[in-house]
Amino acid sequence: MIIIDRILDMQALMRRCRREGKTIGFVPTMGYLHEGHAALIDRAREENDVVVVSIFVNPLQFGPNEDFARYPRDFARDRRIAEQHGADVLFHPEAGEMYPGPLTVQAVVKARTDVLCGRSRPGHFDGVATVLIKLFNIVMPDRAYFGRKDAQQVAVVDGLIRDFNFPIELVPVPTVREADGLAKSSRNVYLSPQERREAPALYQALQAAAAAVEGGERSAAAIRRLVREQIEAHTNAEIDYVDVCSYPDLAPLAVLEGTVIIAIAVRFASARLIDNLILELPKAPRQEE
Amino acid sequence: MIIIDRILDMQALMRRCRREGKTIGFVPTMGYLHEGHAALIDRAREENDVVVVSIFVNPLQFGPNEDFARYPRDFARDRRIAEQHGADVLFHPEAGEMYPGPLTVQAVVKARTDVLCGRSRPGHFDGVATVLIKLFNIVMPDRAYFGRKDAQQVAVVDGLIRDFNFPIELVPVPTVREADGLAKSSRNVYLSPQERREAPALYQALQAAAAAVEGGERSAAAIRRLVREQIEAHTNAEIDYVDVCSYPDLAPLAVLEGTVIIAIAVRFASARLIDNLILELPKAPRQEE
Numbered sequence: 096m097i098i099i100d101r102i103l104d105m106q107a108l109m110r111r112c113r114r115e116g117k118t119i120g121f122v123p124t125m126g127y128l129h130e131g132h133a134a135l136i137d138r139a140r141e142e143n144d145v146v147v148v149s150i151f152v153n154p155l156q157f158g159p160n161e162d163f164a165r166y167p168r169d170f171a172r173d174r175r176i177a178e179q180h181g182a183d184v185l186f187h188p189e190a191g192e193m194y195p196g197p198l199t200v201q202a203v204v205k206a207r208t209d210v211l212c213g214r215s216r217p218g219h220f221d222g223v224a225t226v227l228i229k230l231f232n233i234v235m236p237d238r239a240y241f242g243r244k245d246a247q248q249v250a251v252v253d254g255l256i257r258d259f260n261f262p263i264e265l266v267p268v269p270t271v272r273e274a275d276g277l278a279k280s281s282r283n284v285y286l287s288p289q290e291r292r293e294a295p296a297l298y299q300a301l302q303a304a305a306a307a308v309e310g311g312e313r314s315a316a317a318i319r320r321l322v323r324e325q326i327e328a329h330t331n332a333e334i335d336y337v338d339v340c341s342y343p344d345l346a347p348l349a350v351l352e353g354t355v356i357i358a359i360a361v362r363f364a365s366a367r368l369i370d371n372l373i374l375e376l377p378k379a380p381r382q383e384e
Numbered sequence: 385m386i387i388i389d390r391i392l393d394m395q396a397l398m399r400r401c402r403r404e405g406k407t408i409g410f411v412p413t414m415g416y417l418h419e420g421h422a423a424l425i426d427r428a429r430e431e432n433d434v435v436v437v438s439i440f441v442n443p444l445q446f447g448p449n450e451d452f453a454r455y456p457r458d459f460a461r462d463r464r465i466a467e468q469h470g471a472d473v474l475f476h477p478e479a480g481e482m483y484p485g486p487l488t489v490q491a492v493v494k495a496r497t498d499v500l501c502g503r504s505r506p507g508h509f510d511g512v513a514t515v516l517i518k519l520f521n522i523v524m525p526d527r528a529y530f531g532r533k534d535a536q537q538v539a540v541v542d543g544l545i546r547d548f549n550f551p552i553e554l555v556p557v558p559t560v561r562e563a564d565g566l567a568k569s570s571r572n573v574y575l576s577p578q579e580r581r582e583a584p585a586l587y588q589a590l591q592a593a594a595a596a597v598e599g600g601e602r603s604a605a606a607i608r609r610l611v612r613e614q615i616e617a618h619t620n621a622e623i624d625y626v627d628v629c630s631y632p633d634l635a636p637l638a639v640l641e642g643t644v645i646i647a648i649a650v651r652f653a654s655a656r657l658i659d660n661l662i663l664e665l666p667k668a669p670r671q672e673e
Contacts, residue, residue: 106551114405199495199543200513206488224489228517232549254488260521262395 096178098185102193102233105186109147109235117144121236121263123227126150127167127281128176131271135240136180138268147234148177149186151193156222167284186234193229201225204251207345211247211358212369215335220251227252231261239263244270244278246356246371250343270370272298278370285366293330294368297359300325301372304357308374313351315339326361335360335367342373352378385467387474391482391522394475398436398524406433410525410552412516415439416456416570417465420560424529425469427557436523437466438475440482445511456573475523482518490514493540496634500536500647501658504624509540516541520550528552533559533567535645535660539632559659561587567659574655582619583657586648589614590661593646597663602640604628615650624649624656631662641667 099105112119120143122135132148139146150173157163170187177185202224207213213220231239239256241249249267256265271279276298277291286294300322307321322337339348342356351374358371388394401408409432411424421437428435439462446452459476466474491513496502502509520528528545530538538556545554560568565587566580575583589611596610611626628637631645640663647660 102549106549110551113402116403197495198547199540200491200493200547202489203492204489206486229547229549232551235551251488258487258489258518260391260395260518262399262521262524 096174096182096185098174098187100187100189100192102188105184105233106235108184109233112145113235118238119143119145119147119234119236121230121234121239122146122148122182123230123239123241124148124150124173125152125166125281126173127169127284128173129271129279129281129283131242131244131279133176133180134271135242135268136177136182138266139238139240140181142238142266145184146182147184147186147236148182149188149230149234150177151186151188151226151230153222153226154190154194155225156219158216158218161216162282162285167281186230193226198225202228202255204254206254207247207250207343210340210345210347211336211338212360213247215360220248223248224251224255227255228259231263236263238266240266240268242270243267243373244280244370246342246358246373247345250345253343276302278368280368282366282368286363287365290330290332290363290366293332294363296326296329297361297368297370299329300359301357301370305372305374308351308376313376315348315351318351318357322357322359326359330361330363332361332363332368335362352376385463385471385474387463387476389476389478389481391477394473394522395524397473398522401434402524407527408432408434408436408523408525410519410523410528411435411437411471412519412528412530413437413439413462414441414455414570415462416458416573417462418560418568418570418572420531420533420568422465422469423560424531424557425466425471427555428527428529429470431527431555434473435471436473436475436525437471438477438519438523439466440475440477440515440519442511442515443479443483444514445508447505447507450505451571451574456570475519482515487514491517491544493543495543496536496539496632499629499634499636500625500627501649502536504649509537512537513540513544516544517548520552525552527555529555529557531559532556532662533569533659535631535647535662536634539634542632565591567657569657571655571657575652576654579619579621579652579655582621583652585615585618586650586657586659588618589648590646590659594661594663597640597665602665604637604640607640607646611646611648615648619650619652621650621652621657624651641665 120139152166204220275295277295304318319337338358342354355374360369409428493509564584566584593607608626627647631643644663649658
């Protein structure tokens with residue numbers, strides 16, 4: 096596995112790969128890799144000639160009171176995991192390489208940001224979109240792999256790729272979970288033992304919601320209430336949001352129909368966790384006038 | 385010359401060219417081609433295996449009271465000129481192909497827009513940056529050619545390419561002028577015969593400013609005054625701005641030093657014209673404390 100920390104070196108290598116007709120799969124990460132990332136790398140490995148993993152904790156997507164400084168980092172371990180899963184290239188730039196000075200231009204996400212994490216984290220998706228434009232231009236991939244746990248990110252990236260005509264296929268990969276259902280996340284490391292015991296309640300609440308929908312419940316208000324009650328009953332976390340939206344448009348729904356996302360964010364003492372479930376439901380028939 | 389109006393066809397062709405190791409030169413235009421555009425195509429022809437010209441009047445870069453609807457169009461003529469100058473591919477998409485629906489993400493230019501045309505045309509450079517991200521991803525060029533007449537655009541595009549790491553070399557090409565000095569522009573067609581006779585006063589005012597600088601004048605206020613007086617003496621146009629800035633940063637200057645742009649915009653009855661002059665001056669020595 097080659098490790099590259101300079102943008103121009105990366106572009107030169109990728110240009111050579113493209114010249115040789117090789118397909119490039121790209122897994123952008125903020126490091127501290129876990130099985131969720133490994134699943135992305137595995138999938139990229141299956142589908143491409145060359146697999147590039149990037150590790151860059153992007154300051155632009157963190158708010159002033161968020162966890163940029165203490166975001167967990169372990170390059171030696173990340174390197175081992177990436178290599179074990181068959182990555183060919185690890186792109187690991189310094190912040191000064193990615194942002195040598197103030198940006199003169201930035202991406203602004205105009206849709207899908209007034210809900211879910213966009214509401215709680217103003218500017219977050221602008222930072223994500225901006226760094227992804229840069230990374231896409233540096234890596235020039237054929238396919239880019241993103242975890243479904245960050246469902247809103249997947250929707251925003253889908254818009255970014257379409258609207259800006261990046262010649263890239265977006266590949267969303269299912270969420271990987273611990274045995275007890277907790278979605279794998281680099282931020283799980285922040286949890287106290289007690290919080291770790293409570294955290295699977297997010298997944299359980301989503302499962303309870305799925306069961307209610309299975310049983311015929313179609314009211315978004317009822318589903319939100321059910322999920323909130325479950326989380327409040329089994330955790331000491333503060334609920335940031337419990338929302339029911341269309342997917343991938345992320346329009347708030349009153350009645351569940353079509354492709355629907357039930358999304359949760361909660362704040363434990365030192366970790367904000369998110370999870371979600373996407374359901375495929377029949378479209379409700381339109382009422383005749 | 386191949387004419388393409390679909391994005392996916394364009395990307396497929398360009399991918400094929402890249403596979404074959406061919407270099408791609410790109411001349412983005414809004415059509416109604418004149419000798420200024422021809423100079424861009426000629427230069428691209430000299431420096432690349434494949435030359436792509438795009439013709440797209442980008443609605444996003446026009447303000448609500450600007451001339452989008454009446455911007456001059458003549459595809460048959462454009463096609464002839466592009467072919468005569470050796471273009472290989474003419475990309476000519478409909479607005480609905482470029483903007484099939486509302487954008488979910490947009491580029492916002494954060495620097496260099498509170499001066500010159502950025503101040504008079506709010507949102508203009510956001511629209512330019514957004515369409516260029518799209519066109520760069522569609523054409524995937526090695527080099528992109530822009531006229532120096534739109535000096536602020538060249539500066540903004542330079543920032544766009546650097547900040548977003550587009551693997552593209554920006555090639556600015558000198559302004560082409562009529563025999564009497566008027567900078568070539570698609571919008572010159574709007575001028576009445578009387579305005580056409582007055583319009584060379586812009587270039588003459590810039591030449592007078594250059595002569596004053598040559599003679600030792602270093603005060604930006606004096607240069608601005610000189611240029612204004614010249615334009616007011618020889619035209620009935622309304623002055624939009626006469627500015628003296630550093631280039632390419634576009635910071636307003638009190639004293640001329642380093643690379644300096646003297647830029648003009650004026651409004652005739654039915655045409656807004658711009659022109660500029662870039663001068664290389666020695667840096668003024670810093671005063672000792």
